[in-house]
Amino acid sequence: MPSEHIVSSFDNDLQELNHLIATMGGLAELQLENSVLSLIRRDGELAEEVRDKDKEIDAMEAQVHMQAVKLLGLRQPMADDLRMVIGAFQTASDIERIGDYARNIAKRTTVLNQMPPIGSANHAISRMSNLVRGMIHDVLDAYQTRDDSMAHDIRLRDVEVDQLHTGLFRELLTYMMEDPRNITACTHLLFIAKNIERIGDHATNIAEHIHMIVHGSDPDSDRPKYDKSSITLIDSDNVRTTDG
């Protein structure tokens, strides 16, 4: 029964691909955790470790891409199978970007460790990071089980991340205005917060790939955007969000 043989080979290949994505995703989640820990604990060695380890994620992305293209050429999958391979390809790219953002957080941590800590900013960053790590963790589970209803929930959770980010953006601007000596540190913290917010966007992208795999179409409506940091205006006695 040659056709059964082909089907089962495809399934094996796909399983291998998904296993690689699970490993890669788990590592990216850990990299985010460690990058933020290195900030909170002022641990330069841990920051260095995160920067080094990013290469492993990059190598895994290359491997997923190579295997996916090989699988497309060799097995020529159709319909659902084809979408699963494309979904794996895209998901690997999103995980690779998550790894890049974690590495960038670790880079900035190395600079921040040389300056006094800033108010309660680390606390807010920690909260954002915990939320986003939860999103990565759950979206990886939803990816493996093709659970679109879980993926849908994850897309909604990104709203909370955006709101935390906007709050932190305002807080950091205020610290900078209070004391110019805070400016360099706060600037790096602004970018760290932005990196975490972007990681949330990539978890959301993976949730959208799951929808595509399951339904063969993009999710219906644009998800609501609650990140108002790009349109926030603060001066000495005035904080507001423009809607222009």
Add this chain to the structure above:
Amino acid sequence: MPSEHIVSSFDNDLQELNHLIATMGGLAELQLENSVLSLIRRDGELAEEVRDKDKEIDAMEAQVHMQAVKLLGLRQPMADDLRMVIGAFQTASDIERIGDYARNIAKRTTVLNQMPPIGSANHAISRMSNLVRGMIHDVLDAYQTRDDSMAHDIRLRDVEVDQLHTGLFRELLTYMMEDPRNITACTHLLFIAKNIERIGDHATNIAEHIHMIVHGSDPDSDRPKYDKSSITLIDSDNVRTTDG
């Protein structure tokens, strides 16, 4: 001659895909130009136009992705042909991200128009943007002609963008320290500069897809990174780049 017929159908489909990518890329290049013009000229209407127009790029990405998946399922391309379809798929994603960054620049412009302009920052942003627009323009040409040597040059040009970005990052920190009233405006300018630097990275990604299409492998070595903004430390009388 059925096999010739199949080949020619595939070529037609691919040509259609590449035509869509050319249009999409041209629009993204224009969006970057207009977003920076809206900043320089303090033109709120143009900023609004850029924000609206991004939807068109998103729609084109969805169309490329849909057509690429259809083409994979229908024509089952192998080897070079397969890589060209995958390359188109990835290139569309990079162009879509370029569009997102241009939209974010336009959003921040709307806020910046409500504040006094900052020193010579706009001049440096304009220079960065011109360089990056040149990269987008050339990488789109290289994509259409599969010109890997041109793609190689574009990867090298990104170094100059990174260097300009690091310089501007320092300059903006200095403006903030000089006068706390500059802080909000400079923060948005920092993110605009970062957005342009990221657009350069996406042009570089497309150059890497071209290498992959032509040679079937990733470019040999990691390109050198000259963006030192993540590791820049500035205080009132001290500017340095940490190497930790």
